[in-house]
Amino acid sequence: MKKIRKTSYKNFLIYGFVILAYAVLRLLDGTVGISASLKGQLVPICAYVVMAVSLNLTVGVLGELSLGHAGFMSVGAFTGVVACMSLEAIIPLVPLRMAVSMIIGALCAGAAGVLVGIPVLRLRGDYLAIVTLAFGEIIKNIINCLYVGTDARGLHVSFLTNSDALNLGENGRVIIDGPMGISGITKVSDFTTGVVLILVTLFIVLNLVNSRSGRAIMALRDNRIAAESVGIPVTKYKLMAFVVSAALAGAAGTLYAMNYSTIVASKFNFNTSILILVFVVLGGLGNIWGSIIAAAVLTIIPELLRQFNDYRMLVYAVVLILVMLATNNPALRNLLRRVVGRVSPSKIAKEEPSDGQI
Amino acid sequence: MTFLSYLIGGISLGSVYAIIALGYTMVYGISKMLNFAHGDVIMVGAYVCFFATFRWNLPPAVGVLLAIAMCTILGVIIERLAYKPLRAVASLAVLITAIGVSYFLQNAAQLLWTSNPKVFTSVVGDAAIKLFGGQLSVSVITIVTIAACIVIMIALTWFTGNTKIGKAMRACSEDKGAAQLMGISVNFTISVTFAVGSALAAVAGVLLCSAYPTLMPTTGAMPGIKAFTAAVFGGIGSIPGAMLGGILLGVIEIFGKAYISTQLSDAIVFAVLIIVLLVKPTGLLGKPVNEKV
DSSP: OOOOOHHHHHHHHHHHHHHHHHHHHHHHHHTTOOOHHHHHHHHHHHHHHHHHHHHHIIIIISOOOOSOHHHHHHHHHHHHHHHHHHTTTTOOOHHHHHHHHHHHHHHHHHHHHHHHHHHHTTOOHHHHHHHHHHHHHHHHHHHHTEEEEEETTEEEEEESSOGGGGOOOTTOEEEEEGGGOBOOOOOOOOHHHHHHHHHHHHHHHHHHHTSHHHHHHHHHHHOHHHHHHTTOOHHHHHHHHHHHHHHHHHHHHHHHHTTSSOBOGGGSSHHHHHHHHHHHHHHOTTOHHHHHHHHHHHHHHHHHGGGGGGGHHHHHHHHHHHHHHHHTOHHHHHHHHHHHSSOOHHHHHHHHHHHHTO | OHHHHHHHHHHHHHHHHHHHHHHHHHHHHHHOOOOTTHHHHHHHHHHHHHIIIIISOOOHHHHHHHHHHHHHHHHHHHIIIIIGGGTTSOHHHHHHHHHHHHHHHHHHHHHHHOSSOEEOOOTTOSOEEEETTTTEEEEHHHHHHHHHHHHHHHHHHHHHHHSHHHHHHHHHHHOHHHHHHTTOOHHHHHHHHHHHHHHHHHHHHHHHHHHSOEEOTTTTHHHHHHHHHHHHHHOTTOHHHHHHHHHHHHHHHHHIIIIIOSTTHHHHHHHHHHHHHHHSTTOSSOOOOOOOO
């Protein structure tokens, strides 16, 4: 029998962890019950985990700073919800409709990824970061001016006008109402859907990273010119990482949007992009474990800090600064290295936020 | 005539962006970090001026000076506590710390001064000058903003080119190790850069709130992002670039609002930015960087 490789073993550990966390939470919910605030956070946590893992593909694996990841989430959220609402009559089975909507959301976000990905190839470092930031703002602006409705004749789209310009027939209804966003969404996302999406994301990202393409992408990160000189096509692999990352963010956006009854474009702003980037950097660049844990812990922390009321975001900011200072402090790192053996920065990052909860 | 009034409005808004962008660019030039907390220093400056002039009834000039002093101190403290320990590590870690500082300032402002918008009255009054027989009306604050921007630009060019500390700044942004070997105190130079950048942010805050009179804890966030865009637009690290980028951004924004669509004006600004970066990948006045293996 073929021996299981070390990387596959490591990967199975991650899948196992996610499934275990799911089982434990389900069990707790069934027996002792979990607090309402945590329960309400379950789907957003799943969406943020997918966002963090996918952004890690761009920032950690490809090595390009992206400040507009929420833009792709937004594209996925709006196209996914529109798809879900218009397919209501065609696909009555909810899980199937949800899956189809997520795929549509992912495809549209992936297409947006190609559009943004082309300039990506010409720019480096901070100039690229600003283009992704600009893209996120443009998407937000465009969706704010977009009106989409549906009736018996199909989808109607109008831009920069108002919902009356859609000329809807009888029984028609407005789906996207410009700056008001989408309202009256039937909440079909649940924790199970979220965990399935996390597992699919992990499967795609881990397999990509451990493949020939993944090694090519990491070679580009470490030294683009050297990688190019040994015959790695830069355009192809950069675009591949970028588009996969965007498409996964789109699916996460659909999941996220279907958890709320109303969704507006301004929710997916610069601050959301930054929030995801914080998850990735605190979790450790290129570290999938780190992204999952940082996304989950940092989404729960503000909830746990509710007792501090007004001070909670202030405490959150202080914790964030202290964690960054502590994890990058050479003296502390050496000390930990001596105590625990080899400690990666991501491991310290995981431990620190939990100290901040007390 | 309306065209001219839009153009003046655009240059005025652009001047504010330019002053903020100068702070971004100087800090970036010397420490190669994107200081995301810069936008929130603007907000702090505006609040200090607001309380000095409208609560304690100090003369506007004193209020502005007080805002400049407070922001300078704030900038130096932020650099010492949050950024200096991270100078040797990867720039992404510093970026996240800067975001932390930005959250901190916003939330501290919200606790201290609540999130209710304050109505900021212009520090120079709301008089206007009529030109061309009353066809064109230009408010005094517009003129003051443009003048302040020109004065700051000239002063900074002179400062970085002729003074000892200015030359030290340029040396540090070129090569910190070599500068230290030449006897330049790198820590002191970086502190001075942060001080100057934050003082500029205070000026920008007062000018911004004099022209757009709502003051909230999040007031600095969007102008901060726009100014950051302006700095990159002009070529980050370059002082004339930040100036040019800021003014162009302001003019495009106002023209976009006036002639194309109010809702889409931000999208237009950012779309122009992307197109410019596609043609000139290092910004309008940025130096091309040669890459080596």
